[in-house]
Amino acid sequence: MKTIEIKAFVPSKDFELSKQFYQDLGFELASDSNGIAYFKSCNSGFLLQDFYEEKHAKNFMMHLLVDDIENFHSILKSSTIEQQYNIQISDILKQPWGMYDFCVVDPAGVLWRIAQNIC
Secondary structure, eight states, X not given: OOOOOOOOXXXXXXXXXXXXXXXXXXXXXXXXXXXXXXXXXXTEEEEEESOOOHHHHTTOEEEEEOSOHHHXXXXXXXXXXXHHHTOOBOOOEEETTXXXXXXXXXXXXXXXXXXXXXX
């Protein structure tokens, strides 16, 4: 089997708000049709769906690996994204599994762990 790509379908409570949130987070809205919005950044992407089930959303987690976690964290913390969407961006922590990471919870309750490998 040769795979090309894998994408998750991320739930949204308020589809329009979530689309703007992900653009403000730094993703490019590549397409938007029939309740599915495709977001991408370099070689990574996911599908935001106009679907919400509270238990599902609050137990959904995404992991995003970046090459410069301190820069990305600094950009987000110096922006208005926390106030604008009433969210919190955690501090960067060194994890025992060999990564630095910080967390962001989107407007629907989806947890994003944004990480960088420790060299």
